[in-house]
Amino acid sequence: MSTMPTPAQVASRAKRILAATEADEEFGAFEAATLEYSSDWQCFTGFPVIERWRLDTDKGPLFTEGLRALALKAAVFDLTGDEQLAEVPIAVPVDEMTHAMIAQPQLFARIAARTGFALIHQTDQEHTDYEAGCFTTLAYRLAWGEPPARYWLVKDEVDRRVKILTARYASIGMDRAGREHDIEFSAA
Structure with missing residues (x-):
């Protein structure tokens, strides 16, 4: 197993990965396609944990944060060659x-190939147990400053907010935090 690089090493590499990604000839198309995809964002416990969530105003800043998160993961992988180490904690x-x-x-793969980074993300290995002061926070701070607290919510706060959302969803018949309901559309 590889050794985790220092936050400073990861920050330095992540900044270069992000700059190369944003300079790529297809970055504009990638950004537009990603943000257009917003009409399909249906997760009931992901984005809605953001206080006063508004798709139109939050999607741009979240795009920036998503790029930074993927750059951090790619940097760890680049420095270690280890996919599991590269799955650093990310806020939900x-x-x-x-x-x-x-x-x-297709767009993202071409950008990654041209800019020389590996896209690291596997749902069954991801860590959404982000905590303030963790490795991710330290590397992020060195690369871009303080992670925006609006989006970089710690795990305990996400869990608290999911409980609130789950209760609200249940009050309108959406059970298991929006994962099931008993609505009979033919009767409506």
């Missing part, structure tokens, strides 16, 4: 944005 709303990005596979 930021992770949701990475899913929207990965839903643009």
